[in-house]
Amino acid sequence: MEIEVQDIESVFHITEPWYIESCLFNDQKEQLDVFVSIRKGVLFGCSLCGAEDQPVYDIADYNRTWRHLNFLEYPCYIHAELPRTRCRECGKIHRVDVPWAVKTRSNFTLLFDAMIITMAKDMPMNAISRLVMEHDTQLWRIIHYYVDHAIKVQDLSHVTMSSTDETSAKRGHQYVTIFMDPQEKNVIHVTKGKDSSTWEKCKKHLEARETGFCAQIKRMSNSSEPYFARN
Numbered sequence: 001m002e003i004e005v006q007d008i009e010s011v012f013h014i015t016e017p018w019y020i021e022s023c024l025f026n027d028q029k030e031q032l033d034v035f036v037s038i039r040k041g042v043l044f045g046c047s048l049c050g051a052e053d054q055p056v057y058d059i060a061d062y063n064r065t066w067r068h069l070n071f072l073e074y075p076c077y078i079h080a081e082l083p084r085t086r087c088r089e090c091g092k093i094h095r096v097d098v099p100w101a102v103k104t105r106s107n108f109t110l111l112f113d114a115m116i117i118t119m120a121k122d123m124p125m126n127a128i129s130r131l132v133m134e135h136d137t138q139l140w141r142i143i144h145y146y147v148d149h150a151i152k153v154q155d156l157s158h159v160t161m162s163s164t165d166e167t168s169a170k171r172g173h174q175y176v177t178i179f180m181d182p183q184e185k186n187v188i189h190v191t192k193g194k195d196s197s198t199w200e201k202c203k204k205h206l207e208a209r210e211t212g213f214c215a216q217i218k219r220m221s222n223s224s225e226p227y228f229a230r231n
Contacts, residue, residue, distance in 0.1 A: 051089035
């Protein structure tokens with residue numbers, strides 16, 4: 001069943017030079033398929049160096065698919081040809097960025113990512129997997145991507161105090177230790193275990209990031225001891 005584009009285009013926030021060519025409801029699969037195209041002759045920015053006004057070189061994927069938020073109770077998928085540019089500045093051939101997804105080779109849209117992250121704060125991943133009908137391995141990749149990115153851009157330059165807390169991660173006395181900034185209430189690092197080796201693991205992790213964090217810490221504590229000054 002075909003759906004009129006003018007009735008649905010504003011819902012998906014597809015921006016120029018992309019546009020919705022057609023929308024089809026698949027009765028057998030019970031899903032909505034949204035087919036997106038690009039305007040002819042359009043120029044893109046290089047997704048590597050950022051140089052503007054690069055022409056399309058070829059098509060990398062002729063039917064790339066992204067899972068989107070449900071449309072009513074039905075799964076929704078965005079389909080599009082994914083072009084590549086040959087940059088006249090850096091000389092690289094690379095896929096263009098699409099406005100509805102941020103991860104390279106992602107199978108999900110940005111809004112679907114946001115929904116999974118929000119749900120993961122309060123629900124176990126296997127429950128989310130059943131609800132959205134996607135494999136939990138795929139969903140964990142969403143979480144790992146954004147957590148890794150947050151760690152990469154995390155600014156620890158202002159932190160001079162560190163506190164720790166141990167909590168049970170699974171049944172059977174399996175613990176994790178959480179290192180925190182007690183002033184800003186932000187997590188600095190999480191590692192398995194609850195013995196003294198967790199401090200060394202945290203130190204190695206932060207030294208590998210070359211943040212200078214370890215040298216600037218003046219006071220430390222754990223959940224059962226008061227703060228003590230570092231010598």
